[in-house]
Amino acid sequence: xxxxxxxFQRVFDDNEPTDVGSGWWSGAASVFLxxxxxxxxxxxLFPDWLxxxxxxxxxxxxxxxxxLQSAIVLSFILGLISSALRRRKVMGLLGMSMASLASVLxxxxxxxxxxxxxxxxxxxxxxxxxxxxxxxxxxxxxRLWPLRPAxxxxxxxxxxxxxxxxxxxxxxxxxxxxxxxxxxxxxAAFEGQAWRAAVAGxxxxxxxxLVLFSADLAEYFIHRAFHTVPAxxxxxxxxxxxxxxxxxAGSRLHIVDVIVTRAIVVLPxxxxxxxxRAVAAYLVFVSFHAVFIHANVRFDLRRAEPWIVTPRxxxxxxxxxxxxxxxxxxxxxxxxxxxxxTAYEPAGQWPERYGIEGDPVPADLIxxxxxxxxxxxxx
Ligand SMILES: [Zn+2]
Ligand SMILES: [Zn+2]
Numbered sequence: 001x002x003x004x005x006x007x008f009q010r011v012f013d014d015n016e017p018t019d020v021g022s023g024w025w026s027g028a029a030s031v032f033l034x035x036x037x038x039x040x041x042x043x044x045l046f047p048d049w050l051x052x053x054x055x056x057x058x059x060x061x062x063x064x065x066x067x068l069q070s071a072i073v074l075s076f077i078l079g080l081i082s083s084a085l086r087r088r089k090v091m092g093l094l095g096m097s098m099a100s101l102a103s104v105l106x107x108x109x110x111x112x113x114x115x116x117x118x119x120x121x122x123x124x125x126x127x128x129x130x131x132x133x134x135x136x137x138x139x140x141x142x143r144l145w146p147l148r149p150a151x152x153x154x155x156x157x158x159x160x161x162x163x164x165x166x167x168x169x170x171x172x173x174x175x176x177x178x179x180x181x182x183x184x185x186x187x188a189a190f191e192g193q194a195w196r197a198a199v200a201g202x203x204x205x206x207x208x209x210l211v212l213f214s215a216d217l218a219e220y221f222i223h224r225a226f227h228t229v230p231a232x233x234x235x236x237x238x239x240x241x242x243x244x245x246x247x248x249a250g251s252r253l254h255i256v257d258v259i260v261t262r263a264i265v266v267l268p269x270x271x272x273x274x275x276x277r278a279v280a281a282y283l284v285f286v287s288f289h290a291v292f293i294h295a296n297v298r299f300d301l302r303r304a305e306p307w308i309v310t311p312r313x314x315x316x317x318x319x320x321x322x323x324x325x326x327x328x329x330x331x332x333x334x335x336x337x338x339x340x341x342t343a344y345e346p347a348g349q350w351p352e353r354y355g356i357e358g359d360p361v362p363a364d365l366i367x368x369x370x371x372x373x374x375x376x377x378x379x
Contacts, residue, residue, distance in 0.1 A: 031097025127169035138247035196273030213280025241361035250294035319351030
């Protein structure tokens with residue numbers, strides 16, 4: 001359990017039941033939506049600092065208003081329900097307070113002042129939209145079809161992984177630049193080549209599959225290097241330090257791991273000159289699939305298993321079992337591992353324990369970020 005987990009527990013724990021009908025879920029949802037509503041209002045008040053051009057250009061004003069207004073209203077109603085059901089009303093009252101504050105600060109009535117300049121900014125808008133969408137999809141999925149029903153949504157170190165999710169979104173402009181710059185520089189010379197036009201002219205579906213394959217082939221080799229080269233493993237060990245698998249666990253990635261891995265993965269995409277729409281479709285696919293393969297879900301995906309990486313395949317990549325170590329490096333196409341003899345997929349079974357033997361990695365984000373370069377690290 002991380003220090004931040006303990007802090008949350010001190011504020012919110014009340015020894016009352018947490019099952020459906022106890023006012024616990026409504027309280028948690030009220031606090032979640034209330035804090036996102038506040039973050040949304042902050043985006044509107046300080047667009048130059050907190051929003052990205054990519055989101056501003058794609059999200060219609062009416063949609064943004066509707067999302068913000070719904071979050072405020074829902075947060076208030078859920079807070080009210082929670083307060084009525086629970087003796088200790090800290091969650092309900094906090095949720096309602098945040099919703100009220102968001103409303104007072106302008107709510108959905110705000111005239112969205114467009115950002116004036118394109119200086120680098122934090123991607124808070126991107127974080128709010130993504131966490132809203134992924135939580136709405138995966139939290140109910142993990143409650144309805146759980147692999148481990150006893151595992152709470154707020155399992156140990158959930159705050160650590162939430163912070164990873166937050167910081168990776170806030171820093172999206174910096175990391176995107178660092179990820180794309182090497183590929184852009186390396187392949188600028190290929191611009192205008194006839195074979196690039198031929199690749200970009202292939203049918204969309206063919207291009208999408210080729211993008212998936214070339215990206216995952218690159219992922220396979222860099223991921224394998226992160227496991228076998230000790231200097232790289234220290235960074236990747238952070239991702240493997242999760243002892244519980246769920247939709248948030250996939251976010252736990254060291255910033256060096258993120259930048260190096262993605263910079264390598266985009267190399268073939270730039271070199272081959274795929275159409276932007278095929279690459280965009282791949283990015284949307286990845287943002288869901290990467291979360292899904294970590295999720296605490298038990299679906300029978302036997303028919304899909306030969307072709308596409310499933311939660312069971314990637315859960316084995318995180319397993320503590322000796323036979324599973326340094327296996328299943330592909331993140332989309334499991335047959336790449338079968339091709340290179342690194343697949344481990346015992347029929348129908350799931351791992352018992354996840355993480356690294358001896359649990360050498362600390363629990364909080366900042367110690368984890370410093371851990372790969374610290375002296376007192378135990379290898
Ligand atoms: Zn790995
Ligand atoms: Zn993983």
